[in-house]
Amino acid sequence: MKIADFFRENNINVTDKKLLVAASSGPDSMALLDMLKNLQDNAHFKLMAAHFNHQLRADSEEESKLLKKYCSENHVPLFIAKWPKEDQPKVGIEAAARHARYAFLTQMAKENNADYLLTAHHGDDLLENILLKFIRSGNPEEMNSLQMIGKMHGIKLLRPLLGYSKAELLQYNQEYQIDFVIDSTNQADETMRNRLRHHVVPLLKKENPALIRNALFFSQKMDELIDYVDEKNSAMWQLESFLNVAYRIKSEALSQLTEKERIFFWQRMIWQKYHRRVNENLGNFVVMEYQNYFYLYKKQNILEVRKQEINLNQPFVFRNRKMVLSTERKTDLKLIGDFWFKPDTEFSMGELVPGSKLLLQNGHHVKAKKKFAENAIPLALRPFCLAIYAENEPVFVEKIYQNQNWIKNGKHYFLYNS
Structure with missing residues (x-):
């Protein structure tokens, strides 16, 4: 699959558009940058790159230097920001780093009027994500967390490399002599993702070399099934926010659902609105019917607000x-x-x-x-x-x-x- 196929198959016309690539100096984003640079010869668009230096590793500055060199030689505008040490928390640093990076990327996309923000997630990332979701929750809605086309804070988001394996991207870099930096933190087995990457995924690929292609097919079919459920379950669009503390819906909107379907509906709503997974008892949430309305809210202690x-x-x-x-x-x-x-x-x-x-x-x-x-x-x-x-x-x-x-x-x- 060539990167041009991604745009053609998804009916995305990039002529005269502005494309912003979320770039590190890793093999994935360097391959994506170079593929897009070569594509510019036939499709006339403006290519830009944005790099967020987390300052968490000794080779962070080396990453920035390599990226600056590539972008300078290839006339690609590059925007760089550093994550100040004083802003880095002692606990939950991975989530905080991700939040800071996405905030920067969104800001750069908006300030530079980018039509699309592109990330270098590939097929191995997608497979790892699916395995992680199976291990942690098994929730079908989480299985398609990496979509080829999506949105992030109002910015159109593209992941054109999901059809590529990591090996194919490394081969591309070798063939076109593209320099890159390997993230040393990816080599240790400290995280579950790394353990899956180093020990589980290789075994699965031995069983079926087409595993990456199957992961993409699975993800796309999950998208289609969830869209179908959403379309059939039109009641969810009638759920309204109430007093900033609850959601409500007319009882008649759910009148045609069986008891099991209602439970599924509320589980779905709790996941969408509160990002919590619950069993049939709905956990720490309350669903009650009152005066021809169903209400959904989270149990909480209510303190009196004096005048x-x-x-x-x-x-x-x-x-x-x-x-x-x-x-x-x-x-x-x-x-x-x-x-x-x-x-x-x-x-x-x-x-x-x-x-x-x-x-x-x-x-x-x-x-x-x-x-x-x-x-x-x-x-x-x-x-x-x-x-x-x-x-x-x-x-x-x-x-x-x-x-x-x-x-x-x-x-x-x-x-x-x-």
Whole structure:
């Protein structure tokens, strides 16, 4: 398979496009850079490279020098950043390094208006990923974590080397005399990936030399099956975020599902929304039906939010949500709700006190719990509804109530997510 075949088979026209390669000086990314450089003769696109120096190995500077030399000789613009030592955590450094690298790559892609970001993941990487997922979870949705075409933080992501084996890339580098640096950390057996790479994968390849091709076929078929399930299970698109702490869906949307299918649906939603794997008991999550809605939320201890004074046009935080109360219409912020009240009022915010009553237009009061029930908000989620107080009386309760008394020369107040 030639790299040109990847673009042709996936109907990707790169003419006049900007391609940014995530490059180290390893054999994989050096081969990818050189393949794309040669492809430029027939397909006219701008090729760029971005390199993130983690400063975690003694040969990190050697990597940067080699990459600078190649890019300079081949007129490829190169963007380099270093990960400051003071930003490197003592624990969880691999995850932190990955996060910092992806943040840099995304930034470079956006700043340089790249149409595509390309990584040098190859077929052996894909096979190792599949084996790791089998060992750790067996979750079908995780099996296609390396896709040929995807997105990362809004940037189109391409992995054109998934059809190549590591051996083929090394052979390419040898044939075209491409220099590269071997990552010394890949030689030790300290990580599970390295142990699979050194001991398990070679045995599997002896059983079937076409293993890499089969891994790609398996991954593509998993993509197709998951897309099919998503299409059939259209209810998932009706799930709405609720109060930034739960998700809900109309009961009728799941009415045609069997009990087993519902369990699968919620397991799928928990994985997609919370990235947690759960068994049929759904673990630390709650699914409840209330007033013709199903609610999904995570079990947690709820601390009381006492009333606090707030000022107009100054952001405040309620249960991890940043909000602002204003008398101005703001099109750039999401409106939570609005109400009318006296001008120059001092407001406070907090959760609604249990047993509260709300003033109606006719001068009577209604129990807040009745309004919560009418608006299908279960007891467990009511503390997450923001209440705005004026003169120690609630004048606004999120999702259920706004002041109903007519006020002469009253002001219109707007509550926004900020």
